[in-house]
Structure formats: C-alpha cells, structure tokens
Amino acid sequence: MSKPKRYVFFVSDSTGITVSTLGNSLLAQFEDNVEFEFTTITFIQSVEQAEDAVKQINEYAKTAEYRPIIFATLIELPYRHILTKANALLFDIFGRFIEPLELELGLKSSHAIGRTHNKGEETLSYYNRIEAINFALQHDDGASVKRYEEAEIILLGVSRSGKTPTCLYLAMNFAVTAANYPLIAEELGDGLPSILQPHQHKLFGLTIAPENLQRIRQQRYPNSDYASLKTCQIEVQKIEALFRQLKIPYINATHTSIEEISAMILKQTGLKKRFK
Amino acid sequence: MSKPKRYVFFVSDSTGITVSTLGNSLLAQFEDNVEFEFTTITFIQSVEQAEDAVKQINEYAKTAEYRPIIFATLIELPYRHILTKANALLFDIFGRFIEPLELELGLKSSHAIGRTHNKGEETLSYYNRIEAINFALQHDDGASVKRYEEAEIILLGVSRSGKTPTCLYLAMNFAVTAANYPLIAEELGDGLPSILQPHQHKLFGLTIAPENLQRIRQQRYPNSDYASLKTCQIEVQKIEALFRQLKIPYINATHTSIEEISAMILKQTGLKKRFK
Numbered sequence: 001m002s003k004p005k006r007y008v009f010f011v012s013d014s015t016g017i018t019v020s021t022l023g024n025s026l027l028a029q030f031e032d033n034v035e036f037e038f039t040t041i042t043f044i045q046s047v048e049q050a051e052d053a054v055k056q057i058n059e060y061a062k063t064a065e066y067r068p069i070i071f072a073t074l075i076e077l078p079y080r081h082i083l084t085k086a087n088a089l090l091f092d093i094f095g096r097f098i099e100p101l102e103l104e105l106g107l108k109s110s111h112a113i114g115r116t117h118n119k120g121e122e123t124l125s126y127y128n129r130i131e132a133i134n135f136a137l138q139h140d141d142g143a144s145v146k147r148y149e150e151a152e153i154i155l156l157g158v159s160r161s162g163k164t165p166t167c168l169y170l171a172m173n174f175a176v177t178a179a180n181y182p183l184i185a186e187e188l189g190d191g192l193p194s195i196l197q198p199h200q201h202k203l204f205g206l207t208i209a210p211e212n213l214q215r216i217r218q219q220r221y222p223n224s225d226y227a228s229l230k231t232c233q234i235e236v237q238k239i240e241a242l243f244r245q246l247k248i249p250y251i252n253a254t255h256t257s258i259e260e261i262s263a264m265i266l267k268q269t270g271l272k273k274r275f276k
Numbered sequence: 277m278s279k280p281k282r283y284v285f286f287v288s289d290s291t292g293i294t295v296s297t298l299g300n301s302l303l304a305q306f307e308d309n310v311e312f313e314f315t316t317i318t319f320i321q322s323v324e325q326a327e328d329a330v331k332q333i334n335e336y337a338k339t340a341e342y343r344p345i346i347f348a349t350l351i352e353l354p355y356r357h358i359l360t361k362a363n364a365l366l367f368d369i370f371g372r373f374i375e376p377l378e379l380e381l382g383l384k385s386s387h388a389i390g391r392t393h394n395k396g397e398e399t400l401s402y403y404n405r406i407e408a409i410n411f412a413l414q415h416d417d418g419a420s421v422k423r424y425e426e427a428e429i430i431l432l433g434v435s436r437s438g439k440t441p442t443c444l445y446l447a448m449n450f451a452v453t454a455a456n457y458p459l460i461a462e463e464l465g466d467g468l469p470s471i472l473q474p475h476q477h478k479l480f481g482l483t484i485a486p487e488n489l490q491r492i493r494q495q496r497y498p499n500s501d502y503a504s505l506k507t508c509q510i511e512v513q514k515i516e517a518l519f520r521q522l523k524i525p526y527i528n529a530t531h532t533s534i535e536e537i538s539a540m541i542l543k544q545t546g547l548k549k550r551f552k
Contacts, residue, residue, distance in 0.1 A: 018298055026374065026377060029388065042543050091376075096372060097302050101302060105306055109306060111305070127492075127495070133441050164413070168444055263291035267319060
C-alpha cells in the first residue's frame with residue numbers, strides 16, 4: 001500500500017533554518033506512514049512575496065489529495081495574516097509562542113526579522129567562527145601540529161572515521177577550535193605519538209564499525225588493501241585498545257550523524273559554544 | 277538601568293538543535309530588554325536524566341529573581357511529565373504541535389527519539405554530505421580546478437570575502453557541491469580567467485564592504501599592503517564591475533551571517549538541498 005502524500009511548506013521571513021528544523025523534527029514522527037514533500041520559501045519580506053507564497057501553495061492544493069500543511073515563522077502580523085488565506089493547515093509557530101512569552105516577560109516583542117542572525121555580537125561571532133574554521137582547516141588530518149596548544153579539542157581516529165566533518169561542524173556551529181590527527185596503520189600499536197603526548201587531556205576518540213569503515217573506504221579506493229575488511233578490523237581494534245588503555249574518551253560514530261557526534265562531544269567534554 | 281536577567285533551559289532527548297534553534301529565534305525578539313542566560317541539556321533518555329535536569333533547573337530557580345523558562349523537545353510523555361515539576365515556565369514544543377498533527381494526519385506519532393537524524397536514507401545523506409565536504413576542501417581557494425564540471429556552484433570573490441565558510445556550510449548542511457576561486461589582485465581587471473569561462477553559468481559572486489574586508493585582513497596580516505583600505509577598495513570595485521559586466525549574480529556579505537549567505541544563494545540559484 002502506498003503512503004498518503006502530503007505537501008509541506010516551510011515559510012520564513014529569513015533563512016528558513018528555524019522553521020525547517022522544527023518542522024522536520026515534528027514530521028519525522030509520522031514519516032513511517034506518510035510521504036512528505038517539502039518546499040521551503042525563504043526571505044518573505046513584502047506583502048507581494050507573502051501573496052506569491054499563498055499562490056504557490058494554493059496551486060499545490062488544487063491537485064493534491066489532502067490539503068497542504070504550512071509551518072511558518074513570520075514576525076510581521078500582516079504577512080502571517082496573508083498566509084491564513086492559503087487553502088492549507090497553518091502552523092503559525094511564532095504566533096503560538098510569542099504571546100505567552102510577551103505575557104511572561106511583561107514586554108512586547110521587537111518584531112525584528114532575522115534577529116537570531118543579526119546581532120550586536122555579530123562581528124565577534126563571525127570572527128570566532130571564521131577563525132575556528134581556519135584553525136580546523138589548517139590542523140586537519142595532522143596537516144599541521146603547530147598550534148596544538150591553542151586547540152580546545154584534538155580528535156583521534158583511523159582514516160575516514162569522520163574526524164574532518166566533525167571538526168568543521170564544531171568550528172562552524174560552535175566556534176570550537178578543533179584539530180584532528182589521523183593514526184595511520186603503521187603508528188597504531190606503538191602507543192601515543194610523541195607529538196600528542198603533551199595534549200593528552202584534549203584528546204577525544206572516534207571509532208566506527210569495521211564494516212561501515214570498509215564501505216566508506218571502498219567508495220574511494222575500491223579493492224585496495226586500505227579498504228579491505230581485514231585492515232579495517234585490525235585498525236579499529238588497535239585504536240579502541242589505545243583509547244581504553246590511555247583512558248581517552250571516545251564515541252562510536254557508526255550510526256550517528258555529524259550533528260549527533262558533535263553534540264555528544266560537547267556534552268562529554270563540557271565544551272561550550274563560543275557564540276549564540 | 278540593567279536589564280532583568282532570565283535563565284533559559286533548552287532540554288532535548290537528542291542533540292538539542294531543534295529546541296535551541298527555535299528558542300533562540302523566539303527570544304531574540306526580546307533581547308533588547310532582557311538578558312538571557314542559556315543552558316542546553318541534551319540526550320535526556322531516562323527518568324533519572326529527566327529528574328537531574330529538573331534538579332539543575334530548580335537550583336537556578338532558588339536564587340533567580342524570576343522563574344526560569346524551559347523550552348523542551350522531548351518525545352516521551354513520561355519525561356515531559358517530569359519536566360512539569362520544575363519551578364519554571366515550560367514550553368513543551370512537541371506537546372504543542374504533535375496532537376494537532378496527529379489529528380490532521382489521522383495517525384499516532386511514532387515516539388521515536390532523534391528521528392530527524394536517524395533515517396533510512398541516513399547512509400546516503402551521510403555519503404552525500406561527506407562527499408560534498410571533501411569536494412569543497414579539495415576545491416577551496418582555487419587549490420584544484422580538476423573537477424569543476426562536477427561543481428554545482430563556483431563562488432567568486434576577493435580574498436577573505438567569506439567564500440570558504442560559505443562553501444563548507446553549503447556542503448555540510450545541503451550536500452551542495454561547491455567550489456571557490458579567489459580572484460587575486462593581479463587577475464582583477466583582465467576579465468574572467470580562462471579556467472572559469474566554460475563554467476560561467478555556475479558562477480556566483482560574493483562581495484563585501486571594503487571597510488569590513490580591511491578589518492578582516494588586518495587581523496591576519498596587520499599593516500600589510502594586502503590589508504590596506506586602498507587595496508580593499510580597489511579590489512572590491514574591480515570585482516563588482518566584473519560581476520556586473522558578466523551578469524554574474526552576486527550578494528553583499530557585509531552584514532550577513534554564513535547561514536543567511538547560504539540561504540540567499542540557494543534561493544537565487546534554485547539549488548536544492550540534496551538530503552532532508
């Protein structure tokens with residue numbers, strides 16, 4: 001039996017990040033039984049643009065079996081009002097929360113569009129993030145070990161275990177200064193490389209199921225020794241032994257998204273994001 | 277007069293991305309008049325962890341002038357129920373939306389924690405993102421031009437105008453295959469470098485106010501020619517002329533976050549994210 005199909009629209013006066021994050025998270029609870037098709041409409045900042053969004057949604061409504069669903073984060077009341085004219089179920093997210101917040105805080109909201117990303121500390125945040133990204137790039141995969149004393153965390157793992165994307169995500173989203181060091185096959189089993197020894201308190205390990213590691217390596221270097229299951233098994237076994245022996249905290253990244261790995265690292269290390 | 281201070285807790289059974297994104301976005305509407313202090317409590321997946329969260333929040337409540345505010349995205353009812361015991365104002369975000377969604381869809385929600393990031397297409401998404409990140413790294417700053425035919429977009433801009441973080445963000449969050457090419461001072465004014473000519477339809481420009489460019493360059497190479505206001509002015513002027521002359525779409529990144537630049541690029545180019 002095919003799943004019923006529902007058209008979903010995320011409508012925002014800014015980037016659409018807030019609304020699509022929340023909407024995806026809510027609808028994921030139903031996706032075993034419904035097929036969702038998502039459209040994100042961003043930067044609605046005029047009456048015309050709001051009316052165009054309604055037109056676009058109503059076009060879908062005409063042919064769809066069920067009415068579309070809209071999740072909207074629009075600050076301006078007039079635009080929110082225009083959206084109510086769509087032939088759709090509307091979740092007006094700001095509408096739902098702003099009023100109780102106004103009551104609790106005893107204040108009116110500022111009706112400032114795109115506020116989250118346009119703040120006083122903007123410049124500082126921007127510099128922090130860019131600096132952290134540059135640091136991650138310069139200290140990726142052991143490329144440089146020069147400024148390890150500045151690193152807040154140094155990720156260890158076998159090649160292709162997800163160190164690079166995790167470092168970049170930590171830098172981009174939390175301005176965390178993260179380096180990573182690959183423990184190559186030849187080094188494994190000899191204890192901690194001397195370059196890392198002064199930084200042992202900052203080390204954090206990533207590991208991965210050998211079968212998944214094999215699949216990832218196979219994509220890049222098919223049928224190589226490096227991508228053989230045997231090699232992957234030995235490397236993973238050796239690095240996990242090292243983590244345990246030196247009491248380096250580590251997590252298994254096998255079925256874990258970059259977001260989850262990063263959030264787990266922050267939780268376990270107590271590192272805090274360096275901007276809002 | 278100092279602003280009243282409110283303690284805010286983001287409580288999640290997973291990464292906390294959804295709840296902190298929404299909470300920050302809502303509270304940004306009030307931050308001119310209130311000082312918020314944020315704490316994120318992630319991976320609440322047992323009764324004990326939920327009770328610990330309540331304890332932590334109640335500790336703050338004891339000494340705070342106003343009651344704390346909680347934003348929570350917890351799927352499991354028992355954990356949500358435990359949170360209601362906190363001495364705080366609770367915004368139960370899933371509670372607010374899941375029931376109307378159940379009614380509309382005629383279905384019960386699946387109560388699956390961390391669902392957004394643990395899907396069937398997980399592996400595909402992971403590969404797409406990792407491949408896009410690798411592509412961005414290999415084709416950063418003109419380092420390689422080998423696989424430009426595979427690029428979905430090639431960013432152009434003067435040095436330090438934000439090309440690298442934008443490419444990485446597009447890759448990380450949307451699995452968009454993005455390269456970037458720096459137009460160095462000597463090249464500017466000679467038209468489009470020949471290497472870029474076959475790819476003109478994929479070019480997208482970033483520009484930035486010369487004063488801000490100067491500040492960014494100054495941080496890295498203080499008092500250099502490269503960082504002088506004069507140099508920055510000339511380079512920006514030349515590159516904007518090039519964008520206009522060749523009708524390359526471009527945006528001004530001066531007061532714009534990486535998130536906003538990326539969302540604007542997606543909107544203007546019609547590129548879609550390649551995973552949920």
